[in-house]
Amino acid sequence: xxxxxxxxxxxxxxxxxxxxxxxxxxxxxxxxxxxxxxxxxxxxxxxxxxxxxxxxxxxxxxxxxxxxxxxxxxxxxxxxxxxxxxxxxxxxxxxxxxxxxxxxxxxxxx
Amino acid sequence: xxxxxxxxxxxxxxxxxxxxxxxxxxxxxxxxxxxxxxxxxxxxxxxxxxxxxxxxxxxxxxxxxxxxxxxxxxxxxxxxxxxxxxxxxxxxxxxxxxxxxxxxxxxxxx
DNA sequence: CCTTCGTGCAACTATTCGGTTGCAGATACT
DNA sequence: AGTATCTGCAACCGAATAGTTGCACGAAGG
Numbered sequence: 001x002x003x004x005x006x007x008x009x010x011x012x013x014x015x016x017x018x019x020x021x022x023x024x025x026x027x028x029x030x031x032x033x034x035x036x037x038x039x040x041x042x043x044x045x046x047x048x049x050x051x052x053x054x055x056x057x058x059x060x061x062x063x064x065x066x067x068x069x070x071x072x073x074x075x076x077x078x079x080x081x082x083x084x085x086x087x088x089x090x091x092x093x094x095x096x097x098x099x100x101x102x103x104x105x106x107x108x109x110x
Numbered sequence: 111x112x113x114x115x116x117x118x119x120x121x122x123x124x125x126x127x128x129x130x131x132x133x134x135x136x137x138x139x140x141x142x143x144x145x146x147x148x149x150x151x152x153x154x155x156x157x158x159x160x161x162x163x164x165x166x167x168x169x170x171x172x173x174x175x176x177x178x179x180x181x182x183x184x185x186x187x188x189x190x191x192x193x194x195x196x197x198x199x200x201x202x203x204x205x206x207x208x209x210x211x212x213x214x215x216x217x218x219x220x
Numbered sequence: 221c222c223t224t225c226g227t228g229c230a231a232c233t234a235t236t237c238g239g240t241t242g243c244a245g246a247t248a249c250t
Numbered sequence: 251a252g253t254a255t256c257t258g259c260a261a262c263c264g265a266a267t268a269g270t271t272g273c274a275c276g277a278a279g280g
Contacts, residue, residue: 005124012119013238017192024199027207032256044239046258051237065247065256073200076193082127083186083193089134090183097137123268142226154269156228161267175226175277 007075010055015040016048020057023071030066117185120165125150126158130167133181140176 010016019034031049035042049069052058056075061068120126129144141159145152159179162168166185171178 005122005127008118008127009122012115012122014115015238017115017118020196021199024196024203027200027203030256040238041240042257043241043259047238062257067257071200073197076197080190080193080197083190086130086134087183087186087190089131090137090181093134093137125268140226150268151270152227153229153271157268172227177227 006051006055007057007079010052010057011079013048013051015044016052019045019048019052020071023058023069024073028068028070030068032066034069116161116165117167117189120162120167121189123158123161125154126162129155129158129162130181133168133179134183138178138180140178142176144179 011020015038018038019029022034022037023029031045032042034049035045038045049058049060053060057072058069059072061070121130125148128148132144132147133139141155142152144159145155148155159168159170163170167182168179169182171180
């Protein structure tokens with residue numbers, strides 16, 4: 001179970017999550033457009049977009065003098081897989097414990 | 111869609127993810143036990159466990175002179191919800207775009 | 221009682237990170 | 251052509267973070 005660490009790191013920052021949400025809703029945006037809705041400068045947003053790009057969550061398309069960023073949500077699925085695998089292991093461990101308690105319910109109860 | 115930022119932050123660190131995986135598989139562990147399987151000191155693991163605790167992913171139970179940590183996986187579900195909501199929005203935006211392209215396929219294409 | 225084991229707390233360090241300012245290069249508009 | 255936008259790159263700064271070492275304290279066992 002070896003997951004790209006960058007996905008969770010990318011999603012750890014609130015600004016970056018806002019960018020992801022906005023891209024999911026609008027489909028498209030430039031760094032300047034995103035910065036207009038955020039309390040940070042355009043360059044900060046550019047850095048965040050670079051981080052998201054390294055995580056494979058976003059890719060850039062330059063048309064003319066503006067660069068539009070788009071969501072590539074595949075890594076989100078990887079993250080979900082990891083989370084569900086962990087949750088699953090935990091649940092089955094709990095179930096095993098319940099079963100064990102049932103089997104030994106007639107034994108000593110310290 | 112306001113998610114506790116701490117969940118993704120907690121999961122951003124590889125050591126912390128290893129701890130979560132281990133706790134999911136074993137159900138129980140002390141900081142010293144976890145540190146034995148990691149290239150860091152016990153104190154580092156304790157700090158990581160504190161971070162996971164702040165994110166609500168772990169809670170501590172002291173019995174005698176040892177403190178055992180256990181997984182509390184509820185926040186993982188919150189993270190999955192957020193991820194699926196974003197993915198969902200993206201998918202429905204894609205579908206809307208497809209529909210739009212279908213409707214306007216006979217119109218002018220500037 | 222004394223030793224040992226496990227833990228918790230504090231101080232300190234190096235690196236990473238989010239953010240800024242400043243500037244140069246390319247593209248559109250009149 | 252000349253000007254106005256939009257972008258990208260680099261340097262710099264403060265705060266957070268992952269890690270360490272050192273020490274003191276409570277619980278078990280001889």
